[in-house]
Amino acid sequence: MGVGGKFWDLLRPYGRQEGCDYLRDKRVAVDLSFWIIQHETAVKGLALNPHLRLTFFRTINLFSKYGAYPVFVVDGTPSPLKSQTRISRFYRSSGIDTSSSTSLLQEGLVSVERNKLFSEWVTECVELLKLMGIPVLKAKGEAEALCAQLNSQGFVDACITPDSDAFLFGAYSVIKSIKPNSREPFECYHMSDIEAGLGLKRRHLIAISLLVGNDFDSGGILGIGLDKALRIVRLFSDDDILQRLEDIGKGFKPDVSGGIKSVDGEEESSSQMKRRLAHCSRCGHPGSKRTHFKSSCEHCTSDSGCTKKPLEFICDCSFCSKDRVFKEQKKTENWWSNVCGKIALGPDFPNRKIIQLYLSDSFTEGGSSMSWGTPDTEMLVDCMVFNLHWDPSYVRKMLLPMLSTIYLRERARNSNNTGNPLLCDQYEFHSIKCMKTRYGHKSFVMRWRKPIPTTGLTPEKPIVVCEDEVVEEKECVDDPLDGLNEPQVQDENGECFLLTDECLGLVQSAFPEETEHFLQAKKLRESKKKNVCKGGGSSSNSMGAQKSITDFYRSTKAAAAATPAQSIDVEGSSIASAEKKRQATSSSSSSFSKSVRRRLLFG
Template sequence: MGVGGNFWDMLKPYARRQEGFDFLRNKRVAVDLSYWIVQHQTATTTTTTTALNTNTINLRLTFFRTINLFSKFGAFPVFVSDGSPSPLKSQARIMRFYRSSPIHLPLSDDTSVVERNQNFLKCVQECLELLQLLGMPVLKASGEAEGLCAQLNKDGHVDACITSDSDAFLFGATCVIKHLSPNSQEPFECYQMSDIEAGLGLKRNHLIAIALLVGNDFDLKGVQGIGLETALSFVKSFNEDEVLDRLCQLGGGNTLADITDKTILKTRFPHCSLCGHPGSKRSHFKDACERCSSSTHEGCLQKPNGFKCDCSSCEQDKKEKEQKKNEAWKMRICKKITTEPNFPNNEIIKLYLNNNHTNLTDVEPFISWNNPNTEMLIDYLAFKLNWQPSFIRQKLFPLLSTILLRNVAKSQETYLLYGQYEFDCIQRTKVRFGHTFYLVSWKKSTQTVNNKSYTTPSKDPEVQEDYDELVDIFDDADVTNVYIDDGCLMTDENMDLVMAAYPEKVDQFMQQKESKEKKSRKTPKAKSAEDTSTPTSRSVQLNITQFYRSSKGETSKKSKDDDFSIAKRNAGSRKFSKSARRRLLFE
């Protein structure tokens, strides 16, 4: 999806792969919801899992991915859904469907396409309902979702876009996250427009021109016979301000004569066939040329094999030949463009250059994060996914704990899971994929709300078995980490966020940690002092006479033992064979 050809492969060398877990912490990020759903469907169709309904899988993965993006990465996601598609986009979708279909049906029979779109829209609507219950802001684009994501990014409402559609750059996005892999030290495959400009020398209008030449979501075919590398070299020969106008002129066939008129070749000066330097052979026969006479006084020398003159005339001739070759190549590209009917499509250019992809006059008031409606969320997931309420509360807990820590850091009162749990202590530090977390313990509180009591979250066997099938699809990439220990829940929390919310708890944990380290440093020294006093200590390596004790030595006196050891050493110092020394040693 997006620009045709291997467009992402062209941008691959300029991807920022050093971004870690904290890259999106406390940042706003626009999420193309359609991209997530398409990714879910692609994963399910490429696996052998057929027992789960497609809509069910979309709801499950949207639920877990949203919680991870909000709690694990600390981001503030803004979800964007597609609006009414452009007629050009609808036609291109139909063409793409019939291209991928093994049976080529007539274009008039589009019932299968309509049914497929209805199922997709149903998935999107259910995911939007789930996100609203989670308290996430949801915006609807007037057209393409990636267009609104790019607009939010360009206008500064969000810091990045999460989408795999390369059209986001053409719509004006400055930072695009193509891929997320939570179980990695570098979870983000991030592309900055500034890096692309510095590396490839391409700006927004250049990218639009490339999309027009090689194909895009609104016109799949592009210009016949022009690939990505050819389009890249062609558009780089024009400035950003003129490249689109140049394509429009070429589409009208008005500039072919202008390109050919620019070719002006100069005559090349004659060169001696003997030495290869400027001048004729006859003139050099009378008087040796200056370059040859500087080294010898016997006239011109025979030029060696592979000789190339480096005079100004030859250099100019090389430049003229290269220019002629380049302009001939441009001429071939221009002929291909002029033969393409209705090129370029001005409607596509207007769609990419449009700076308003929403019906709202101001989107900022609609970008706000609310507390999740837990009761309705539990009822919704229990109805749609047949999950037990205890299982839903357990998986929802990281989202609620993150909201609690943020509110406490801002001195705002809040409850955690109906007031059932409260911050207990920091158990230890935990390193996952190179990033350090606090393992926080949440103890159960005696407080109740509305005289209701709720059971402690626990794993339901039937739900867990179904959930394991879901996890296999993405290799455990979207699982929330919640641990249960003696009625307490433990979660992985960001260290800075815990420090801002409960500084006294962090100080207490650090003091306990220091005291434990001091005890651990003292204990090995005391043990080593005791161990060195006994010859049978494990820390002291015994010699062979101590390890293989002789019964004769135990009954003898100390003086005899000394004489015996001296005799042994004297025997070992002599030049006996190895077998003889061994017999003397154990006698």
């Protein structure tokens, strides 16, 4: 939930939409609990163990496609304040009296832990992430608190959590949501933008949460919403706001100058009001109507008497101006007295335990580390086969983008390239096939080669694969939540190639010579294509003008008037050429079926 009162709507005008490269080579802390909840809500009933399936896909996507270094954070034992709030919220939704929630919690009749099924999901996801070599940290209390601490202390560059409490815990950069199938997949909020746009800092946000409610006090102050809370906190500086709220809670009314007056001791005297000056009822200017009849109004420009005042007329004389200022001050003072009275009625306001919890900087348990390792492929295969009933070759195939990213990073890190020359100890780099653009994001399509032995195997069914055709697996669907691009398989002259999408800069760092050769060849092809287009255009149309619609239909009628024999000859020649092309393609393609090729590559 985070801060109540539609707090995200207040921050939305100051959010940013960032592109695919925003997290490239950055560390990011992920609140695992919200991932599991989102996954369960998105594909509930459509897949087996959706929390494992989508955690697997989304982690690979975050690591390989977006080039981030994710750190996952799980909740620890929740604070008694949050447990009590959660139980009270459940009681209210069930129509039960909330007065007994505190006593039940203290007597141990109600558990402060999450439900058993959700805890099992978290444990299974943590085991999966550790097999993938991703670090997992356990918080002492709230996961978003530890994410914020890692961000504020510089251990990570951003947090991925939809909980607005992260800003109150000290986060600087929060990614609220990820939309993978878009040009700008990240919805980001930065504390610097919030400070510049709203003029609010961290303690201001804490004060707003105390007034409108939060995860540790869902009630807040009765009768104070987000707009009124925003107006209150803007009256004081970030250093004074919490102390001023404490003074109000004790029955005092601070003014904006910093002085403190008693709420009940101040009373305005009406004797200070001056007698209202007479104003003309026709023109509205100072002076009575009779006076203006005898001697014309000095403010009216008409010679025939006073002009009738418009409906929205406002007198700008000194008395009326002072009267308006006095009324506005009186209105503000009445509003402020009313607000202070409501706050003073709140029990134990503000709760110092909540303030200390937000301002604390110790949210992690000892023994945690942030180191990224290499995935344990065989254990991962066994885990996914057991839990999701996937084919082992499919698991290895879907894991390949993560392994190729690790391989390219290690090769780019070692300038002398003394590491393992093979990807997964069996695939060698062959070439860069092309440059691909998806949702405005450019990447290289790389070819990885693994020769297939042709002895001892009986093909199930001959298959014809064209040169640029991509063989797709039936198990892979376009996931609307994650948009994971599965590696493609291409057959060519008896060899199989794996095609993976890789980051331009990463490939250039890992294979600088090959990248330079590809870019030069691409530039040369483009220049030749331009020259051919220019030459073809001049030869086909010497007059340099477009063919008119009359000439177009005349040529169409002439083609339609061709003899049947000529038509048969043309049709037969086209069929013969298509047959020759099919036979040539079939002879140069592999005769192995899709399932055999996949077992050979990933088995």
